[in-house]
Amino acid sequence: xxxxxxxxxxxxxxxxxxxxxxxxxxxxxxxxxxxxxxxxxxxxxxxxxxxxxxxxxxxxxxxxxxxxxxxxxxxxxxxxxxxxxxxxxxxxxxxxxxxxxxxxxxxxxxxxxxxxxxxxxxxxxxxxxxxxxxxxxxxxxxxxxxxxxxxxxxxxxxxxxxxxxxxxxxxxxxxxxxxxxxxxxxxxxxxxxxxxxxxxxxxxxxxxxxxxxxxxxxxxxxxxxxxxxxxxxxxxxxxxxxxxxxxxxxxxxxxxxxxxxxxxxxxxxxxxxxxxxxxxxxxxxxxxxxxxxxxxxxxxxxxxxxxxxxxxxxxxxxxxxxxxxxxxxxxxxxxxxxxxxxxxxxxxxxxxxxxxxxxxxxxxxxxxxxxxxxxxxxxxxxxxxxxxxxxxxxxxxxxxxxxxxxxxxxxxxxxxxxxxxxxxxxxxxxxxxxxxxxxxxxxxxxxxxxxxxxxxxxxxxxxxxxxxxxxxxxxxxxxxxxxxxxxxxxxxxxxxxxxxxxxxxxxxxxxxxxxxxxxxxxxxxxxxxxxxxxxxxxxxxxxxxxxxxxxxxxxxxxxxxxxxxxxxxxxxxxxxxxxxxxxxxxxxxxxxxxxxxxxxxxxxxxxxxxxxxxxxxxxxxxxxxxx
Amino acid sequence: xxxxxxxxxxxxxxxxxxxxxxxxxxxxxxxxxxxxxxxxxxxxxxxxxxxxxxxxxxxxxxxxxxxxxxxxxxxxxxxxxxxxxxxxxxxxxxxxxxxxxxxxxxxxxxxxxxxxxxxxxxxxxxxxxxxxxxxxxxxxxxxxxxxxxxxxxxxxxxxxxxxxxxxxxxxxxxxxxxxxxxxxxxxxxxxxxxxxxxxxxxxxxxxxxxxxxxxxxxxxxxxxxxxxxxxxxxxxxxxxxxxxxxxxx
Ligand SMILES: Cc1cc2nc3c(=O)[nH]c(=O)nc-3n(C[C@H](O)[C@H](O)[C@H](O)COP(=O)(O)OP(=O)(O)OC[C@H]3O[C@@H](n4cnc5c(N)ncnc54)[C@H](O)[C@@H]3O)c2cc1C
Numbered sequence: 001x002x003x004x005x006x007x008x009x010x011x012x013x014x015x016x017x018x019x020x021x022x023x024x025x026x027x028x029x030x031x032x033x034x035x036x037x038x039x040x041x042x043x044x045x046x047x048x049x050x051x052x053x054x055x056x057x058x059x060x061x062x063x064x065x066x067x068x069x070x071x072x073x074x075x076x077x078x079x080x081x082x083x084x085x086x087x088x089x090x091x092x093x094x095x096x097x098x099x100x101x102x103x104x105x106x107x108x109x110x111x112x113x114x115x116x117x118x119x120x121x122x123x124x125x126x127x128x129x130x131x132x133x134x135x136x137x138x139x140x141x142x143x144x145x146x147x148x149x150x151x152x153x154x155x156x157x158x159x160x161x162x163x164x165x166x167x168x169x170x171x172x173x174x175x176x177x178x179x180x181x182x183x184x185x186x187x188x189x190x191x192x193x194x195x196x197x198x199x200x201x202x203x204x205x206x207x208x209x210x211x212x213x214x215x216x217x218x219x220x221x222x223x224x225x226x227x228x229x230x231x232x233x234x235x236x237x238x239x240x241x242x243x244x245x246x247x248x249x250x251x252x253x254x255x256x257x258x259x260x261x262x263x264x265x266x267x268x269x270x271x272x273x274x275x276x277x278x279x280x281x282x283x284x285x286x287x288x289x290x291x292x293x294x295x296x297x298x299x300x301x302x303x304x305x306x307x308x309x310x311x312x313x314x315x316x317x318x319x320x321x322x323x324x325x326x327x328x329x330x331x332x333x334x335x336x337x338x339x340x341x342x343x344x345x346x347x348x349x350x351x352x353x354x355x356x357x358x359x360x361x362x363x364x365x366x367x368x369x370x371x372x373x374x375x376x377x378x379x380x381x382x383x384x385x386x387x388x389x390x391x392x393x394x395x396x397x398x399x400x401x402x403x404x405x406x407x408x409x410x411x412x413x414x415x416x417x418x419x420x421x422x423x424x425x426x427x428x429x430x431x432x433x434x435x436x437x438x439x440x441x442x443x444x445x446x447x448x449x450x451x452x453x454x455x456x457x458x459x460x461x462x463x464x465x466x467x468x469x470x471x472x473x474x475x476x477x478x479x480x481x482x483x484x485x486x487x488x489x490x491x492x493x494x495x496x497x498x499x500x501x502x503x504x505x506x507x508x509x510x511x512x513x514x515x516x517x518x519x520x521x522x523x524x525x526x527x528x529x530x531x532x533x534x535x536x537x538x539x540x541x542x543x544x545x546x547x548x549x550x551x552x553x554x555x556x557x558x559x560x561x562x563x564x565x566x567x568x569x570x571x572x573x574x575x576x577x578x579x580x581x582x583x584x585x586x587x588x589x590x591x592x593x594x595x596x597x598x599x600x601x602x603x604x605x606x607x608x609x610x611x612x613x614x615x616x617x618x619x620x621x622x623x624x625x626x627x
Numbered sequence: 628x629x630x631x632x633x634x635x636x637x638x639x640x641x642x643x644x645x646x647x648x649x650x651x652x653x654x655x656x657x658x659x660x661x662x663x664x665x666x667x668x669x670x671x672x673x674x675x676x677x678x679x680x681x682x683x684x685x686x687x688x689x690x691x692x693x694x695x696x697x698x699x700x701x702x703x704x705x706x707x708x709x710x711x712x713x714x715x716x717x718x719x720x721x722x723x724x725x726x727x728x729x730x731x732x733x734x735x736x737x738x739x740x741x742x743x744x745x746x747x748x749x750x751x752x753x754x755x756x757x758x759x760x761x762x763x764x765x766x767x768x769x770x771x772x773x774x775x776x777x778x779x780x781x782x783x784x785x786x787x788x789x790x791x792x793x794x795x796x797x798x799x800x801x802x803x804x805x806x807x808x809x810x811x812x813x814x815x816x817x818x819x820x821x822x823x824x825x826x827x828x829x830x831x832x833x834x835x836x837x838x839x840x841x842x843x844x845x846x847x848x849x850x851x852x853x854x855x856x857x858x859x860x861x862x863x864x865x866x867x868x869x870x871x872x873x874x875x876x
Contacts, residue, residue, distance in 0.1 A: 005689070005691055005699060005742070006699075006741065006742030006745065006746075006787075007742075008697075008698075008742075008745070008786075008787060009691045009692075009697040009698060009699045009742075010691075010697075011691065011692065011697075013692065013696055013697045013786075014692045014694060014696045014697065016696075023768075063764035063765065065768075066764050066766075066768045067762065067764055069768045069769070069821075070756070070758065070760070070762055070821065071755075071756055072755070072756035072816075072819060072821060072822070074771075074776040074777070074779035074780045074783060074819075075776060076773065076776055076777070077770070077771050077772065077773040077776045078773070079773045101770065102770030102771055102772060102773065103767065103768060103770055104768055105773075120776075120780055120783075121777070121780050123780065123783070123784060126696065126783075126784075126786070127780065127783055130783065131756075134749065134754055134755035134756075135755060137746065137749050137750060137754070137755060138753070138755040143746070145742045145743070146734075146742075168650070168734050168735075168740075169650060170650075197691045197692045197693070197697070198690050198691060198692075198693055199691050231668070232668070234693070234694040235694070289667065308777070312696065315695060315713075316694060316695065319695055319713040319715070320668070320670070320694075320713065320715075321668075322715075435680050435684075477684070478684050478685075479684055479685035481650075481651065481685075483648075483650040483651070484648070484650055484687060484734060484735050484738075485685060486679060486684065486685065486686065486687060487684035487685055616764075618764075618765040619765060620765055621765055621766050621767045622767075623767070
């Protein structure tokens with residue numbers, strides 16, 4: 001395993017909110033199951049997700065939570081009896097069942113029908129990451145820290161590992177492998193205003209792109225989170241709103257119910273973020289030294305609740321804003337948060353075009369999030385994909401057909417290419433500074449490829465990013481050493497980040513519709529007729545100025561849930577011609593098989609269980625359910 | 628923002644940074660001074676980033692989450708270990724000295740190798756849940772008392788930043804001392820019913836001078852822990868428990 005940083009410092013540690021899995025232990029999750037989780041995820045994705053993959057995911061999520069519990073994650077538990085909660089600004093009393101006492105509990109998150117988000121106070125990601133890391137240590141799996149994968153070795157059809165650079169000594173190492181997995185997280189740092197860690201620069205996706213063979217899927221699908229603290233863009237969790245916090249404008253008016261009467265603050269993130277920006281644009285934002293924002297009010301949750309379940313939020317407010325959120329309002333504004341796109345894979349996690357290259361987690365476009373991911377579904381994806389893709393990687397390696405049949409000559413070539421590129425950079429007399437180029441890129445992305453997009457801005461963004469890419473070929477550095485050297489790192493990453501930025505901006509320009517987080521002011525409707533398809537970007541020739549875009553249609557006739565209204569956001573889209581046909585077909589199957597078992601119906605509508613590794617196909621036990 | 632903020636932002640800060648690059652045979656440890664104008668809400672993360680962008684492109688330091696969560700940016704801030712990302716310059720005097728955390732292997736300037744140290748500690752203490760139970764992932768999970776889960780999380784909040792080690796007097800004398808971070812681990816796994824190790828098993832790991840009996844109770848760890856873990860209480864508790872179990876034997 002290679003990592004830029006000690007594994008426990010990976011960005012997953014920052015996930016405060018929780019992980020979705022339909023355990024249905026809390027009374028407010030009663031009746032939840034894989035079907036409900038599936039429907040929420042598909043609606044959240046605005047029908048952009050791969051429905052088979054979502055099925056695989058929702059079936060495995062409960063197993064993943066339970067496995068993590070075995071590995072030591074101290075999930076918060078159900079306490080029997082009465083308990084006070086805040087739902088939509090109102091205090092309510094609920095009563096947890098005796099038989100649920102001590103089982104894993106859940107909190108509310110946006111875009112979900114049931115309370116489904118398991119959590120560990122406000123350190124969910126931290127506990128999950130530590131539990132998994134500790135297992136890696138228990139199994140004596142070496143982690144080569146401060147090792148950056150710089151390029152992938154391949155023979156045009158198969159990938160055989162990576163050339164990596166030791167960030168301390170500068171040494172280049174060829175890691176030759178049967179299978180290579182990219183699990184490098186998101187690329188939020190293409191944006192100036194992002195909740196992401198500073199190392200989230202997308203280098204895993206970028207080196208896959210640079211093979212010219214592997215493709216990146218739906219790069220234009222970028223999520224903005226409603227509540228980054230203003231102006232630092234450090235995230236305060238969705239748990240704030242899930243637990244009952246509300247959004248207020250300059251007049252301290254709770255404005256979300258005006259826009260979204262049903263889901264209010266808990267509509268999906270894309271919707272809430274746009275409503276906030278819309279409200280600010282109408283002149284209702286709070287003025288401040290750094291610009292406008294709105295308020296997040298969690299005071300109504302009470303000090304005890306905040307101190308226990310939202311302590312990280314409290315600390316962030318204290319340290320970065322100097323305020324006490326148990327008494328004061330938190331200034332917030334949407335910030336870039338999540339990359340739905342990434343290395344395109346099949347349901348096994350493998351690139352369909354470059355064999356032996358796998359991807360999982362935020363770096364991948366496995367495609368369970370489509371154009372908008374639900375809160376709590378991402379850390380869930382990381383562990384679930386670990387279980388599923390990990391199994392398929394092992395199968396791949398076990399298959400004698402997949403030996404390491406790459407010549408040492410080719411390995412040497414890849415090594416030398418990287419070595420020469422670094423040498424050239426160190427010796428370059430180039431006049432451009434990497435930091436200037438990437439700062440400019442970040443501004444362009446935030447200003448023109450953000451929450452609200454339009455053709456004109458996107459075209460300008462693409463043009464300017466292209467110019468920056470050309471300029472990036474003339475970067476020079478002051479500090480002329482190949483060993484530990486942050487300037488060198490920024491220099492070789494700049495061009496790669498620009499390529500990713502171009503995939504995002506160009507993909508967004510071409511997609512003339514609005515879907516999930518991708519919102520075009522000049523094309524505000526979701527257009528299933530023309531755009532029910534996934535963007536695939538490849539970078540064929542290193543000297544190209546733009547990615548090549550291709551499209552992969554989503555087959556309505558195979559969907560378990562044909563496209564419809566999400567239940568929040570605008571209720572108007574351009575229908576796909578097959579939607580009605582498929583809906584009727586499903587209706588017929590349901591009626592015909594009404595008296596048969598669930599399994600049979602499942603198989604008749606959209607069979608997916610066979611896609612899971614054998615040991616993950618079983619049904620998940622739930623309270624009160626007998627099988 | 629009010630006038631006081633404007634007045635504050637007018638301050639000129641000088642950063643005296645201990646620089647040394649062990650990779651470069653010509654490098655010698657030396658303090659280098661950088662001057663910056665203070666900005667409103669400036670943290671050491673923002674300040675160091677600005678210094679690197681405008682004055683010293685080779686300056687090494689580590690930030691990841693920049694939100695006080697990941698534990699990457701421990702350093703000596705005016706002599707005291709702390710997380711740089713969440714230290715606001717307005718809480719510091721205009722003269723700020725920064726140095727790498729001691730004890731850990733120096734990578735360069737303010738960057739140290741806490742990762743290697745922590746991994747070795749985890750290996751030594753076998754810091755993971757030891758369980759022989761067969762896994763049935765389709766079955767309901769084992770129940771746990773809600774308070775117990777919360778107590779375990781209290782101890783699990785450690786972010787392995789290394790501040791307690793850097794603030795520890797004992798480590799200077801005993802190279803192999805596991806420090807507060809290690810003893811906290813033992814306390815965490817001891818509390819966890821899923822870990823089948825007995826008290827005896829755990830005490831074997833820390834029942835010597837490199838463990839609880841080495842601690843000189845200087846409590847540097849307790850004072851500097853950015854997560855305010857009750858390290859002092861944990862160490863005292865382990866010690867008491869161990870003495871008792873030794874006497875009972
Ligand atoms: C502030 C914040 C809060 C969040 N909260 C939640 C939440 O409550 N619930 C939820 O479901 N999701 C949440 N998310 C999203 C979720 O945390 C991430 O999507 C998820 O943790 C990503 O995990 P990952 O394993 O894919 O990547 P990461 O955890 O980012 O790990 C990537 C790893 O790849 C390594 N790496 C990267 N590039 C290279 C390279 N070139 N060579 C070698 N190694 C490399 C890095 O060192 C790192 O170890 C949150 C995100 C943010 C920003």
